[in-house]
Amino acid sequence: MTLLRVEGLVVAYRDPAGGERRAVDGVSFTLARGGALGIVGESGCGKSTLARALLAHGRPGSRFTAGQVLLDGTDILAATPAERTRLRGRRVALVPQNPLQALTPHLTIGAQLQEVLARHRGLRGTALRTAMLDLLAAMQIADPATLAARYPHEASGGQRQRVVIAAAVAGEPDLLVLDEPTTALDKSTEAQVLALVQAQQARTGCALVYVSHDLRTIAATCQEILVMHGGRVVERGTADEVLTSPREPYTRNLVGALPQLAPRPARQAPPLPLLEAQGLGFAYTRPRALPFLPRRPGPAALDAIGFTLAPGRTLGVVGESGSGKSTLGGLVCGLLAGHAGALRFDNAALGGAARHRPLALRRRVQMIFQDPAASLNPRHRVLDLVARAFTAYHALPAATARTRAEALLAGIGIGAELLRRMPGELSGGQQQRVAIARAFAAEPELVVCDEITSALDVTIQAQVLDVMRNMQRDRGVAYLFISHDLAVVSEMADDILVLHHGRIRALGPAAEVLGAPADAYTRALVAAFSSRRAAAPTPVPIPA
């Protein structure tokens, strides 16, 4: 029985130039009661706009210019505002992308869920609180009462996402729209959240519309997949059809860009290490209990880590959030100071904050950050951002620095027409390339890459990894490559270091660590990834 029927939907945004831009352009599909439909596409393809249209909600500046969204035969786009409000939460509910933004910062999690329950189920008093705790328990929260008393910022990413899902299913809707619900989560938390969503679907019999840029997660959750590109549906089919025999070139690209869990071929390791850690430890200080009391160290973020990294090679550092992998990167490049144990770079002690390190050392160790939108100053032009690195590290005169920056940027595909732009006027992939150029302007010997692809779409991710591989081949620079994504690390790394709660769980050549993990945690990590791969079998090669 059909629950949802979308017919010829067009959503248009007003263009600054005066015209209109169609974000969703003539999309039609149906969804059966209790079914699951995946909508996949890169950022900007209109999938989020479509997701919101299913709640009869348009972003500011957008209009529904044509088509219908029929829920049980009634066009919700034609509904009055009051009817739409009644509809949302009870018939259709949204799980938004960023749970921290979706939750109110100044209310406890319990209070927010109670508000939703009171509204949808009309509960009061003790019954309301009990229902709220039951709801949290149904989200597989171990200690609902404790979490209910917390504020959103005090909860972990996985917990916040569970709370947002709880709020969405509180009204027992017929249709649950999930907009990139796991993009901000690490792989093992993601697997848990996906299992939870499926459990909720089984429990309440609601239908799912699952929007994501990640084909793997979609394939694990949905029977049917729509592939969107430029506001249109370019391909539809069952999950297996789309993944194993994609018809459209665009879909083949999307499938082909999926990273494989295939370790890069082993290379001969040069003898002398560039970076060496022995018994490396670090603990963040706790906040003062009272003003003027001395600060005390917290639990160890890194606990007796030892590894070596040879020049020109890549050490992949894998772990969940909170595993200490970013702490390690921070210590190496000087964002964090005060480690225990030994950390050596090119046979000399490395440590202390960047500002206390000599210029030559700062130049030789560079860092690329996760989110280029945050790591590039939004008020500086592309050319100036990179030229600044040339003046800062090589004391070049401004004109020479600009020429060098132009050449470097051109070498990684940032052409002259982009040089005068601000970072906000570039795509995510272009932004990250500018950030890469800025790091390489220093002519480093070691680059710390902290989750450099996790803010990017899969196709862009593949391009950025290509750029990184070419830079390494041409310049012989070593990478400390930090990521929660096993596949990305396996593509890049010669050796892999698996961190869990600040301790090493596995360390060795990539093929060994991924192929025959001796450690149970590493096995679970590889298994969590491979099970997703099983749902997404080997993609076909893209014909030239």
Place this chain on the structure above:
Amino acid sequence: MPNAATAPLASATAHRPSRLLRALRRPTTGIATLAVVLHLLMAATAPLWVPHDTSAMLDSPLAPPGAEFWFGTDLLGRDYFSRIVSGGQVALLVAALGVAGALAIGTLIGLACGYLRGAADEAVGRLVDALMAIPEFLLISILVLAFGKSLPALAAVVALVYVAGVVRVVRARTIALAAQDFVRAAELRGEPRLATLLRELLPNLLPLLAVEAPVRISAAVLRISALSFLGLGISPPTPDWGLMVQEAMTVILTDPWLLLFPAAMLSSFVVAVNFAVDGFAAAYGLRGEAGA
């Protein structure tokens, strides 16, 4: 959905002409902007074209509007039209100077506090709290009584009163900005703290200041007029809307137009500034940049 801290402010500078035109094409923004421009032009050029000397007693007091004296004459027989046209000059000048001072000082303090934090930031924070706890009008009145009513003193008082608010707004925005990775990147380059403040952080505050400045100037004009009304601000015989309202109060029942003209000028300026700022802030994606 980008949050306020990471929203690409840079996109505000893209397509500048079309954004400007788009803002002006909205009727409220267009009319408000025209009104602000006329007010500023009037204040800047009044001495060049007013028909009569603003302080010369030319006719009998309280002459009704007519061909010679368009708005009639005031209690002392001075041409009311010339005085109304000139009545915003001094208040606007004092407000602009005062707010410029408050923004310059407040931005530097707020930037330093928000980026460097520590004990000095705590101390400044408490001081700002203390300043803002005193009712603004009371604070202005006390300071005027202490420093006198000369124009530099008035401007200094305006600066002193508004600096606390600027420090607070700039500090809050700086804390959010300083948490971003482009500041980490500058630190890793070993940029001196001052360079990080001025090169990395200050440019990102400009949109905030662009909204803060006009809104605070219009508020300051209103405060100064209120002070003049109470006899604590601009001194006679300088033509000033606040003073004129005060003079008109004595004849409000017999000659109400004397009150109407300065009141209309004052409110049209304040309302126009706020509508114009609101329209531009929306067009440039700066809504929510300040307490606009």
